[in-house]
Amino acid sequence: MTEPSLALQMAIRARLVASPHVMELVEPPNIRDGGTRPEAFPSIILGSAQVETAGHYRTYRNVTVYLDLHIWGETLEATKNVGAAVSKALFGEPDVPGFDLTNGLSVERSIYMTDPSACGHGVVSLRALMGGAI
Template sequence: MAPDIALQIAIHNRLISAPALTALVLANHIKDSGTRPDNFPCIRLGDAQIVREGETRTTRSVRVYMDLHCWTHEGDMMDARAIADEVRNALSGELDVAGHDLWGNFWVTGSRTLRDPKEYGHVIVSVEAMMTEVRHAHG
């Protein structure tokens, strides 16, 4: 599985199992989507960048950068910021990513609050992971 997809699945699983977060955002409103949301409040996953860090016969290391978009509507920016804060809380600690070792190298690197038209609240939470995939050597 591609490292960005594996990381996204792990993040999604962590977010939907965080009671303080799902008290603010319904679990089925936390999903991968490339369009502006129509259900609020919500969290959109999926924007990712993969940078190769190194490769041997048995391992491949990559750095994955990912943005999580927290949206509200007809509220103030404080609501979107509260959701972003709970995202940061939910993502603290070790993260289990299928098929990859993180070795503690997962960070919430920051957040940006954006002014959006039509009374949307929008905060982007950025994360970074250094991931190593262990492969079987051939030959």
């Protein structure tokens, strides 16, 4: 069984790369896992995740996965445009191999700010209730 947050990250990246709205704004190599400020703009960094166990059953468990996407752009406006495309691309239920999305994937909040270097930085926080065989 794949770790739930990694499975969700892979599904989200696949959904973003498949979105024509996101691909108009961001090159596929710039949508990646990582923990640092990117060198290429615009970028979407699949950031840190948190997994909470929501219930154990004999051969099945439910978890809630929280995941932040860090969006970077040359300007705050460009960053917000990428954030809007991301939210649109993630609407609905992505296919997460090995897991059921019990309650879908939801965008919990989006925060946008200007980085000290004057580029735009956004954080899109996601939540997914997922179930899978143990």
